[in-house]
């Protein structure tokens with residue numbers, strides 16, 4: 001059976017890929033970083049399984065990478081580790097370059113130094129952000145890159161150094177140019193998760209408003225669980241090639257809000273333009289009116305805040321997954337946009353309900369302690 005090493009195993013994709021590879025019988029190793037809080041939420045359910053192993057390593061630390069790669073001697077490496085937030089890359093550009101650009105080089109050199117260049121297949125997490133200030137729509141493997149953030153510029157280096165090592169040393173290394181993929185495990189500051197969490201909190205009376213940046217930005221959003229399968233397919237291919245992974249369908253941030261709120265029982269209409277645009281309640285389902293009596297038609301739930309504008313923003317991403325469909329037999333439409341929104345909103349409705357139940361237990365406990373009912 002094969003052995004895989006996943007960097008970034010604690011992230012959204014790392015957790016889904018671990019589950020996928022374990023289900024295929026792989027021995028799965030992952031790199032983690034030391035943190036003062038050692039609770040790794042997305043992979044907690046996998047820890048302790050006999051075929052699941054964790055090692056400390058950092059993409060900024062060559063020695064840790066050489067140590068883990070030479071010890072594990074993987075058949076496949078999935079390099080998912082990155083400072084992955086585009087807006088954060090404007091605040092921490094040097095850190096982003098060190099991890100997302102030079103970090104990729106460190107992995108490739110660690111593989112060579114460990115004597116695995118001829119055997120190890122390497123997947124690099126490239127991104128649709130490379131298209132940036134887009135030069136054509138939809139984007140495919142031949143569309144020119146025009147990176148438009150420190151994150152994208154760093155990822156462009158990662159993309160090209162993988163290509164260079166493939167050609168210079170005949171290594172089996174390739175990049176998946178993945179368009180945005182989301183899930184119930186998505187980080188809470190990415191726009192989709194921010195919206196689904198807010199819709200759940202607003203429906204359950206725990207939040208009154210959602211502040212967003214560019215509502216007109218267009219993305220090709222897919223489901224992360226479907227996308228990790230493609231990473232694996234790329235490494236099983238007979239030769240190393242780069243692939244665009246996308247659904248081929250585009251929506252705006254505004255659309256995402258509409259569908260997410262609709263799923264909790266609120267129909268929104270958008271009024272105004274630019275920084276003055278607002279998402280207002282047009283109607284509420286009778287079921288939600290019973291649960292939350294504070295909500296009323298005409299209430300403003302979404303406003304635009306300049307805090308979430310980026311110095312340069314990528315606004316028109318739309319992928320053409322034809323090559324992955326034909327050559328890898330991958331189905332880009334396995335989970336539809338509406339199903340994705342539903343999966344995320346349902347998960348956040350449950351999460352908020354559990355948090356509320358916990359709060360009410362705590363409140364009752366404090367009251368009982370104060371009254372001496374429990375000691």
Ligand code: NAP
Nearest residue numbers: 008010011012013058059080081082084125127178180181
């Ligand atoms: P994510 O949830 O942000 O996970 C990033 C992972 O990288 C985490 O495990 C994080 O560890 C780790 N990491 C960060 N800095 C590191 C460092 N210096 N050394 C070692 N590990 C480090 O990202 P994701 O959404 O799963 O994305 C996976 C990869 O695909 C990333 O490379 C991302 O840039 C790329 N990508 C994502 C998308 C998307 O839509 N999700 C699209 C295209 C490409 P901690 O948990 O310790 O922070």
Ligand code: F7E
Nearest residue numbers: 084086127128129179180189190191192212213214217308
């Ligand atoms: O932004 C706009 C924002 O942060 C999407 C990463 O996984 O996918 C992700 O990068 C769009 C942008 O993702 C808010 O301006 C509006 O136009 O969810 P996001 P991203 O920047 O596309 C790519 C493919 C990756 O590779 C990255 O690793 O939504 N937007 N209002 C907002 N974005 C955020 N975060 N927050 C807002 O309030």
